[in-house]
Amino acid sequence: HRHLLGIEGLTESDIISLLDEADEHIAFNRQVEKKSSALRGRTQINLFFEPSTRTQSSFELAGKRLGADVMNMSVGSSSVKKGETLIDTAVTLNAMRPDVIVVRHNQAGAVHLLARKVDCAVVNAGDGAHEHPTQALLDALTIRRNKGRIAGLTVAICGDILHSRVARSNILLLGTLGARVRLIAPSTLLPAGIDRFGVEIHRDMKEGLDNADIVMMLRLQRERMAGAFIPSTKEYFRYFGLDEEKLSHAKPDALVMHPGPMNRGVEIDTAVADGAQSLIREQVEAGVAVRMAVLEALARNLPNA
Numbered sequence: 001h002r003h004l005l006g007i008e009g010l011t012e013s014d015i016i017s018l019l020d021e022a023d024e025h026i027a028f029n030r031q032v033e034k035k036s037s038a039l040r041g042r043t044q045i046n047l048f049f050e051p052s053t054r055t056q057s058s059f060e061l062a063g064k065r066l067g068a069d070v071m072n073m074s075v076g077s078s079s080v081k082k083g084e085t086l087i088d089t090a091v092t093l094n095a096m097r098p099d100v101i102v103v104r105h106n107q108a109g110a111v112h113l114l115a116r117k118v119d120c121a122v123v124n125a126g127d128g129a130h131e132h133p134t135q136a137l138l139d140a141l142t143i144r145r146n147k148g149r150i151a152g153l154t155v156a157i158c159g160d161i162l163h164s165r166v167a168r169s170n171i172l173l174l175g176t177l178g179a180r181v182r183l184i185a186p187s188t189l190l191p192a193g194i195d196r197f198g199v200e201i202h203r204d205m206k207e208g209l210d211n212a213d214i215v216m217m218l219r220l221q222r223e224r225m226a227g228a229f230i231p232s233t234k235e236y237f238r239y240f241g242l243d244e245e246k247l248s249h250a251k252p253d254a255l256v257m258h259p260g261p262m263n264r265g266v267e268i269d270t271a272v273a274d275g276a277q278s279l280i281r282e283q284v285e286a287g288v289a290v291r292m293a294v295l296e297a298l299a300r301n302l303p304n305a
């Protein structure tokens, strides 16, 4: 593949080989010396039109650990503020001859559009409510390292599915690798037609969590709710927030995940987020490793590689 624009289009074997390579990068990143020359001479631009803590910093570290020159575009102080379009920005950066551009944008499809205008590899770091492929890959790596497999596991994805690119990429990836996916959400936060992906739908946490191996919580994305439906925090937490009582309905060895950023007391209780069943910090570690694997795989397909 020339780009990584989504989980859609990846085969089971594409996913497994990325996870296998990322596993090796976890061990590499635990060494004192964590610098390779796999991307030496290559230039990576991180172009984030939306805020990010985890994704941008882990793409930066991933590129640097592989020896690339990494430039973080500061969109807030760029000519985007003077009205320059996404395409003009992309074409301008392309003229500087980068090898990889990592893009986050608030519009679904913006990253695909940009990929058609540039000569380098493009990685989708999240586009609107569409896809966030490296998040799904790091989630899969975290699950596989803790459960030894993905096929046959029951994974419950809970909360604001409607606005979640993380949910969409995870539904595609987990389905491809043979997990059973359940979605738990109020009707107002479920996209129409989501059942076509072969998922089970639940509107009650206790029912949906019954016998789950993995409980994946999602942030309530208020910034994408244009006033139509913004639930009260207290009421949302009561019905859909994960606390120890609700978690007790999942398997006793169930593990809890959250892509971050978390809103404690809204979708997840602090006792669960920081509890013995939480994988949240492991997800962050897996994020750097997965992004290294993705950058290396794309670099192998660059001209003159």
Ligand code: CP
Pocket: 051, 052, 053, 054, 055, 056, 126, 135, 259, 260, 261
């Ligand atoms: N999970 C995730 O994408 O986090 P950031 O928005 O902090 O990058």
